[in-house]
Each structure stands twice: as C-alpha cells, then as structure tokens.
Amino acid sequence: MNFKKEGFVNSQARNLAFLQPGNSLISEQYRIIRTNIMFSNVDSDIQSVLFTSEMPGAGKSTTAANVAAAFAQAGKRTVLVDADLRRPTSHYTFGLSNQSGLTTSIVNQLHMEEIIKHTSVENLDLITSGPVPPNPSELLSSIKMTQLLRELKSHYDMIIVDSPPVLAVTDAQILSKHTDGTVIVTDVKNNNVHRLKEAKQLLEKTDSKILGVVLNNVNMKKESKNNYHYYGSDD
C-alpha cells in the first residue's frame, strides 16, 4: 500500500489502521513492532519509546499512534504524547480538542491530570501537543517536561512519544534523553542511507538507545503481505 506524500499537516480525520475491521494483516505488523519493542532490552523493561524519523512525512505519527493502540490492546495502560510541537496531528487522529496539552501544561505548570485526554480506545490516553509555541525546543528542554515524563512513568505501563524529524530540528534529540529507547521510522520509497546514518549518529550522541527501524511504505508483496517491517538495530 502506498501513501500520498504531503507538504502540510493533514487536518482531516486520520484513521487508526490498527483498529479498523478487515485490517488484520496491518494490525499484525503493529503487533510485531509492539513485541519487538517489549523484547528489545533484556536487562530492563522499556517503558517509554520515542518515535522519530530522519526526514519529515515518513510516517512517525501514524506508526506511533497505531503502536500505542497495539500496546493498549494488550492491556498495557498506555499514553501517547504528541511532542511534535511543530506539526502535531494526534488530536486529528483521535478527534479530540487541542486547546490544552503539552505546551499549556509546561507554560502554565498544569498537573498531568489536567491535560490527559481519554481516547475511545480502552487503556489508551492521549496528551495532545497543545497550541503550537514559538519556541518548541525550549519547552521540551524544560524541567517541567522532564518532570511530566517522570510522572507519566508512575501512572502508565507504556509511554509512546511522537516527535519531529531528527535532521530538521533538535527536539527529538532532546526528548531521546528522557525516553528508554528510540524507534526510527523511515519511508523506504523516499529515504537515503546517508541521511538515515546521520540521524542514527545524532541520536547516539545523546546516548539514546535505538531499538530499531520501522520500514514504512513498503509495497505489499503477495508472499509476505506485509506493509511494515521492523528490523532491530543489531541487524
């Protein structure tokens, strides 16, 4: 299955493919990503995962939302945090208001409970971005942001964080310091190995544990019927 590239944020309803009836093959790919994340670290549990990409439009938000739904479906209390303060989309995906969210929480020192939104998916909560600020990197590096992520850890089994692309801005690097692991989503039809390597190096500079790479926009082949592939970083 191919997808249309966009140069702007899609404000129309965005489907959560994982939950659509008749999408069992696609749902299975998200379950595989979920399983790989759960088993990616033998020494300690992975409780928070950052989703990023090297370039814009690779499918980060789509993958993050669907993987979050897959964790929730497995009975894990899950929260999806839209920390892409530049091109946020999670409020469209879940059809929720974005008047309050991460940015209002940081700026107004709001409590976690005041910005958590329940979604229609059992076990899945959402923190939308809130209004887009002029200084995203500054907000994401704030003490309040670190405190919020720490607080979420004591309330949820899994925290999935959506972020901007690594090569565009420093936001993903900042966030990767506070998550247990990072997944890079790449659009196989438009990616470039040098950019991918550069993104990996930037993330490694922050001591981020790269859990793996999701290959998005792979043509479904009759024999595999897979649209998503996940390779561990050791491959």
Ligand SMILES: Nc1ncnc2c1ncn2[C@@H]1O[C@H](COP(=O)(O)OP(=O)(O)OP(=O)(O)O)[C@@H](O)[C@H]1O
């Ligand atoms: N596997 C997929 N199948 C179908 N559509 C997809 C898939 N992955 C992404 N898309 C679509 O491609 C567009 C871009 O995806 P998405 O918004 O998830 O990318 P992104 O990496 O978060 O982009 P940005 O860098 O702008 O945050 C969206 O319209 C989304 O619905």
Ligand SMILES: [Mg+2]
């Ligand atoms: Mg996005």
